[in-house]
Amino acid sequence: MADKNEFHDDRAILDIHDMPPFWPWVGLSLQHMFSMFGSTVIVPLLVGLSPSIALFASGVGTLLHIMITQRKIPAYMGSSFAFITPMYALMHTAGYPAVGQGIVGVGIVYMIVAGIIWAIGSDWVDKILPPIVVGPIVMVIGLSLAGSAAKDAMMKGTHYNLEYFIIALVTLFLAIGFNMLFKGFIGLIPVLLAIVCGYVISAIFGLVNLHAIAVAPWFKMPAFEIPGLSYHFKLDWAAILSITPIAFVTMTEHMGHIMVLDELTNRDFFKDPGLNRTLAGDGAASLFAGLVGAPAMTSYGENIGVMTITKIHSVYVLMGAAGFAILFAFVNKLNVLIMQMPLPVIGGISFLLFGTIATAGIQVMVENKIDMGLKRNLMIASTVMVIGIGNAYLQLGKFQFTGLAFATVIGIVLNLILPQKAASEREHEAKLALDKKLHEVSEDVTGQDKK
Numbered sequence: 001m002a003d004k005n006e007f008h009d010d011r012a013i014l015d016i017h018d019m020p021p022f023w024p025w026v027g028l029s030l031q032h033m034f035s036m037f038g039s040t041v042i043v044p045l046l047v048g049l050s051p052s053i054a055l056f057a058s059g060v061g062t063l064l065h066i067m068i069t070q071r072k073i074p075a076y077m078g079s080s081f082a083f084i085t086p087m088y089a090l091m092h093t094a095g096y097p098a099v100g101q102g103i104v105g106v107g108i109v110y111m112i113v114a115g116i117i118w119a120i121g122s123d124w125v126d127k128i129l130p131p132i133v134v135g136p137i138v139m140v141i142g143l144s145l146a147g148s149a150a151k152d153a154m155m156k157g158t159h160y161n162l163e164y165f166i167i168a169l170v171t172l173f174l175a176i177g178f179n180m181l182f183k184g185f186i187g188l189i190p191v192l193l194a195i196v197c198g199y200v201i202s203a204i205f206g207l208v209n210l211h212a213i214a215v216a217p218w219f220k221m222p223a224f225e226i227p228g229l230s231y232h233f234k235l236d237w238a239a240i241l242s243i244t245p246i247a248f249v250t251m252t253e254h255m256g257h258i259m260v261l262d263e264l265t266n267r268d269f270f271k272d273p274g275l276n277r278t279l280a281g282d283g284a285a286s287l288f289a290g291l292v293g294a295p296a297m298t299s300y301g302e303n304i305g306v307m308t309i310t311k312i313h314s315v316y317v318l319m320g321a322a323g324f325a326i327l328f329a330f331v332n333k334l335n336v337l338i339m340q341m342p343l344p345v346i347g348g349i350s351f352l353l354f355g356t357i358a359t360a361g362i363q364v365m366v367e368n369k370i371d372m373g374l375k376r377n378l379m380i381a382s383t384v385m386v387i388g389i390g391n392a393y394l395q396l397g398k399f400q401f402t403g404l405a406f407a408t409v410i411g412i413v414l415n416l417i418l419p420q421k422a423a424s425e426r427e428h429e430a431k432l433a434l435d436k437k438l439h440e441v442s443e444d445v446t447g448q449d450k451k
Helices: 022-047 051-068 084-091 096-120 124-128 131-143 146-154 162-181 190-204 210-215 237-265 270-292 301-310 315-330 332-339 343-367 375-389 403-417 423-450
Strands: 077-079 297-299 394-396 399-401
Touching: 022 051, 022 077, 022 084, 022 190, 022 301, 022 315, 022 332, 022 343, 051 077, 051 270, 051 297, 051 315, 051 332, 084 096, 084 237, 096 237, 096 270, 124 270, 124 403, 131 237, 131 301, 131 343, 131 375, 131 403, 146 162, 146 343, 162 190, 162 301, 162 343, 190 301, 190 343, 210 332, 237 270, 237 297, 237 301, 237 343, 237 403, 270 297, 297 301, 301 343, 315 332, 375 403, 399 403
Parallel strands: none
Antiparallel strands: 077 297, 394 399
16 A cells, blocks of 8 residues: 555555555556557567567566555556668568667666656746646557558458457447446456457457467467577667657657646646656667667556546556566467457447547646637647647658657647747737736726816
8 A cells, every 4th residue: 555645646546556456456457458469469560570579578578667666656658650661671670689679778878868857857847837738648649540440440451341340349338337337346447348348259259360379389489589699789879879769759648648647547647756767667678679689669548548538557567567577578378368359349449549549638738728719829739639649750861750749849849939929919918918908098088077
């Protein structure tokens, strides 16, 4: 349980330092593990890495992040999509020894930036990220993933599939139903129950390869890629320079996730435990991943969505999910079972998970009473949302700023350079003030004439 002197958010069913009983803990942790599984294993599958190692690294990376942030932030680390393009290219030329160096480089960059922030402080964060910037960015984090969720729900390969869409909708409505209609423990694990039900329905429709699950061995050692043991280490500057700079892009995404968690848990993680620790946690996760053969790590929106729905913010639940991820990396049959997760199930549950992140952004603006009638606020929010949701990325050679990262930078710049009120608004206010003054003078003159 939490320290008596520590802040406790009574809005949460389980706050950050609350420990659940054992069996609910198992269910809640499995729910988080299932939620992040699809995205975490799809990255290594796309670039030719081992999914089981990615799963192992995500578990260890999460534990490292929680430890470095002093068990104050309920964040889950999973495979980052931002590095797919350079990793794919390098895997087909220089192989993982080169990729690993780039990912280690990412971790080192995070650590260096964390050290600089530790030295100069993070008070500047409040100035560059006020609610009018934070709210739209949080909305973008959820809504920019909407296309991915819809594709998983509707498309079988390159063709629309009605059966897929029906399963996705059934999964979605089951998650909503479990969340709204049940109380007690069942009401706390709606995402897990919906995924399991969707999986069973998919198996009935023949969308799960049961034979592959049946013949898979129970246990199998992941194919670790460890420098000096699995391969001869040779410095590859080209690989380092092609992957490492993308760290500056994922840092902006990281800050966006911290903003969401701030609002979700009613805290300010930029100040406690500090942006230096949150960045160091992310960096340590990627550093470890690069040393064992996994892709770079980053915090996951899917798990933030689960916390939003369930109001379970306990770091112990996230630690349990990390433990299951490490275990499942070695229990091959369970690994194969989860890797057979049908896309429509992932798509259906993502409708809800990504949507709850977007609504958290709306809540930021509502709670801070942002006046969208002001042109300044309208300009910032409109620009950030369309650039981010539309993924209008900035490409400079091989270096790509994602839509989310670019929208974040645009929002920060606009907030810093735009005046509090537009010229027309100032003119209108001046005219109203003059009219009011003339009206008061007129009333005074009229009153004196009557006397």
